[in-house]
Amino acid sequence: MELNGFERLSELEWHLPATDAMRVPVIIYADEALMRDMNDKVREQAVNVAKLPGIVQASYAMPDAHWDYGFPIGGVAAFDPEEGGVISAGGVGFDISCGVRCLHTGLKTQDISRVKEQLADTLFQRIPAGVGSTGAICLDSREMDEMLAGGASWAVQNGFGETADLERIEEGGKMTGADPAQVSQQAKKRQRDEMGTLGSGNHYLEVQRVVEIYDQRIAMGYGLTQDDVVISIHCGSRGLGHQIGTEFLREMAIAAASLNILLPDRELACAPIGSPIARRYLGAMRAAINCALANRQILTHLVRQIFSQLIPQARLPLLYDVSHNTCKVEQHEINGRKRKLHVHRKGATRAFGPGHPDLPPALRATGQPVLIGGSMGTASYILAGTERGMQLAFGSACHGAGRAMSRHQATRLWHGRDIINQLARRDILIRSPSCRGVAEEAPGAYKDVSAVIEVADRAGLAHKVAKLVPLICIKG
DNA sequence: ATGTGC
Numbered sequence: 138m139e140l141n142g143f144e145r146l147s148e149l150e151w152h153l154p155a156t157d158a159m160r161v162p163v164i165i166y167a168d169e170a171l172m173r174d175m176n177d178k179v180r181e182q183a184v185n186v187a188k189l190p191g192i193v194q195a196s197y198a199m200p201d202a203h204w205d206y207g208f209p210i211g212g213v214a215a216f217d218p219e220e221g222g223v224i225s226a227g228g229v230g231f232d233i234s235c236g237v238r239c240l241h242t243g244l245k246t247q248d249i250s251r252v253k254e255q256l257a258d259t260l261f262q263r264i265p266a267g268v269g270s271t272g273a274i275c276l277d278s279r280e281m282d283e284m285l286a287g288g289a290s291w292a293v294q295n296g297f298g299e300t301a302d303l304e305r306i307e308e309g310g311k312m313t314g315a316d317p318a319q320v321s322q323q324a325k326k327r328q329r330d331e332m333g334t335l336g337s338g339n340h341y342l343e344v345q346r347v348v349e350i351y352d353q354r355i356a357m358g359y360g361l362t363q364d365d366v367v368i369s370i371h372c373g374s375r376g377l378g379h380q381i382g383t384e385f386l387r388e389m390a391i392a393a394a395s396l397n398i399l400l401p402d403r404e405l406a407c408a409p410i411g412s413p414i415a416r417r418y419l420g421a422m423r424a425a426i427n428c429a430l431a432n433r434q435i436l437t438h439l440v441r442q443i444f445s446q447l448i449p450q451a452r453l454p455l456l457y458d459v460s461h462n463t464c465k466v467e468q469h470e471i472n473g474r475k476r477k478l479h480v481h482r483k484g485a486t487r488a489f490g491p492g493h494p495d496l497p498p499a500l501r502a503t504g505q506p507v508l509i510g511g512s513m514g515t516a517s518y519i520l521a522g523t524e525r526g527m528q529l530a531f532g533s534a535c536h537g538a539g540r541a542m543s544r545h546q547a548t549r550l551w552h553g554r555d556i557i558n559q560l561a562r563r564d565i566l567i568r569s570p571s572c573r574g575v576a577e578e579a580p581g582a583y584k585d586v587s588a589v590i591e592v593a594d595r596a597g598l599a600h601k602v603a604k605l606v607p608l609i610c611i612k613g
Numbered sequence: 614a615t616g617t618g619c
Contacts, residue, residue: 269616269617337614
């Protein structure tokens with residue numbers, strides 16, 4: 138990326154002052170190497186977002202940012218309804234409420250060594266993964282609406298998991314304001330038999346090992362110790378979220394054209410907060426959040442069933458579940474004034490600091506667990522939200538390593554089979570229905586997750602707590 | 614991300 142024009146406010150904070158039609162500056166959190174390696178399109182897209190009506194404070198990009206449809210992935214933008222703020226489907230992305238949840242197991246690495254291969258094979262056999270994967274559950278139209286209104290809470294009521302899980306999920310497992318009536322029949326049809334499935338792309342289910350603790354006090358608060366085995370699930374709202382994103386992007390673009398709204402980029406189609414289309418989108422998007430929460434809850438139940446058969450002494454309570462593709466109404470203090478903002482996070486993890494009222498009592502003293510999945514075969518990290526982070530980007534942090542090249546480029550450089558063999562030599566068991574999918578997700582196709590995490594930690598977006606490395610990865 | 618797409 139061209140760095141000309143940026144003011145370097147600190148080592149890790151790059152500031153592009155508001156010029157021309159920009160209403161606010163762009164702020165990117167990154168080190169110089171990450172900045173240089175970012176495509177110019179990230180800058181262009183973040184600048185375009187800064188031009189949208191009612192944007193507050195800045196158009197932010199996290200250290201894992203890369204360009205995407207309209208808004209960059211790793212982008213955070215908040216809008217104030219009292220200043221003509223907007224909602225944009227592109228600011229959330231296609232995989233609505235894609236996120237990560239992490240489960241404890243109560244086990245140490247050696248407890249699973251004897252059954253590791255069997256565990257990998259059983260997880261792969263029983264957890265539906267890949268493009269178009271379907272599960273054992275088929276929802277009729279009434280059940281679909283209940284699921285879309287109830288999220289993980291609906292899943293627990295229907296026998297998937299435990300009530301204790303709910304307080305460890307954003308929104309208590311149930312996003313309020315979801316309106317199943319705003320979800321198209323086509324979106325519901327696509328989702329009918331996709332509950333409890335992983336999907337494809339960067340989604341995965343990993344059995345991981347805690348290899349490093351950076352903050353003993355917070356790690357203790359999270360119930361994490363060295364050499365613990367944990368399970369991370371990364372997936373979203375599958376076909377339903379994708380369909381909603383597609384439909385509303387199209388509809389918002391058409392509406393903008395007919396209303397003569399000048400967009401800096403057609404892909405930034407948006408609508409004023411409070412307008413009928415924005416309200417319908419929010420209702421549908423919140424239903425998709427519930428779909429993703431229910432999906433991860435059902436997957437959790439499947440994992441627990443498998444563990445109870447293979448390692449009966451294992452107990453799998455939920456550490457936390459957090460999304461990184463959402464638009465949420467949140468209260469933030471700007472220049473001493475409390476304002477209700479519509480915060481878009483696209484490939485950015487919510488990272489609320491200590492004392493935040495939305496956190497459950499057990500996590501309020503430490504700050505919210507910020508679950509960050511790395512690329513396949515590298516490392517994942519658990520961070521904690523900080524008070525400082527609440528001021529830096531509305532309580533947000535990065536969401537992963539971030540792609541360094543396109544999927545197409547990756548398939549020209551690597552073969553999936555080679556990647557699987559290389560990782561097997563490091564005792565990382567990959568199971569996937571798609572060799573091509575594995576090639577697209579080759580570790581080399583991503584930025585260095587550790588460099589991204591160092592920036593997030595040192596910039597103060599979130600605070601490093603633990604590092605996890607994969608033992609088994611079920612890849613979509 | 615996705616009932617993937619040149």
